[in-house]
Amino acid sequence: MQIDVELLKNASKTNSVVLRFYEWDRASVSIGFIQKKSIVPNGDKYTIVNRPTGGGVVFHDNDFTYSVIVPSNHFIAALDRVESYHAIHRAILRAFAELGLDGYLATGDFPKSDRATMQCFITPTKYDLLCRDGDGVLRKFAGSAQRRTRNGLLHQGSIVMKSSNNDRELMRETLKNAFQQEFSIKLVDFYPLFLQRHYAP
Numbered sequence: 001m002q003i004d005v006e007l008l009k010n011a012s013k014t015n016s017v018v019l020r021f022y023e024w025d026r027a028s029v030s031i032g033f034i035q036k037k038s039i040v041p042n043g044d045k046y047t048i049v050n051r052p053t054g055g056g057v058v059f060h061d062n063d064f065t066y067s068v069i070v071p072s073n074h075f076i077a078a079l080d081r082v083e084s085y086h087a088i089h090r091a092i093l094r095a096f097a098e099l100g101l102d103g104y105l106a107t108g109d110f111p112k113s114d115r116a117t118m119q120c121f122i123t124p125t126k127y128d129l130l131c132r133d134g135d136g137v138l139r140k141f142a143g144s145a146q147r148r149t150r151n152g153l154l155h156q157g158s159i160v161m162k163s164s165n166n167d168r169e170l171m172r173e174t175l176k177n178a179f180q181q182e183f184s185i186k187l188v189d190f191y192p193l194f195l196q197r198h199y200a201p
Contacts, residue, residue: 021066
C-alpha cells in the first residue's frame, strides 16, 4: 500500500502512467480509508491493512491485485470519477475477452450502500466487471477504488483469480496486453530511484 502512496506522491515528477502488479504473502484483507478493522468478518484470521483509496472490504486470499497511477496532466486524471473508472475498466474488460470470458461493465444505478461497512465483491457499482459464474448467476469479478490528489490519480483494483483459471502469469500478461491495446501504448519496465532507496525490487 505504501508503494502506491509513494508512486502517487511522485506522479507529477515521473510524469508516467504506471501499471503495477503485486501479490500477498499471506491471507489478508484490505479496507477502505474510512473503514475500521472491526468490520471485517472473522478478522482474526487475516492480516488487515488500510488502503489509501476508498471502496469496501476486499479479501486477498485468492485474487489478483493491480494499481494504475496516472499523473495529473493525463487525460484519465481529467475525467470525472465515474468516467475514469470506465476508461480503466474497459482495459480489464478487454483482458476478460482475451481470457474467453463473457464480461459486462455494470450499468445503471445500484442501491446506495453504507461505505463504512460495505464488502467490495458483494456490492457492485457502476462500471464494475460482471461475469456469469458457473451457476449462470451474474457476479462481480473485478472491482476497484480510487484516490485523487493534486499529483494525480491512484486506481487500485482486484480481480478474482478464477478469471484466469488461477494462472497468475497468464493474468499478468493478458492485462499488460489489454492495457497496451486499449490505450495504444507500449509498457516498459519501470522501477524509480525514489522507491529503490526504501523498498526491495
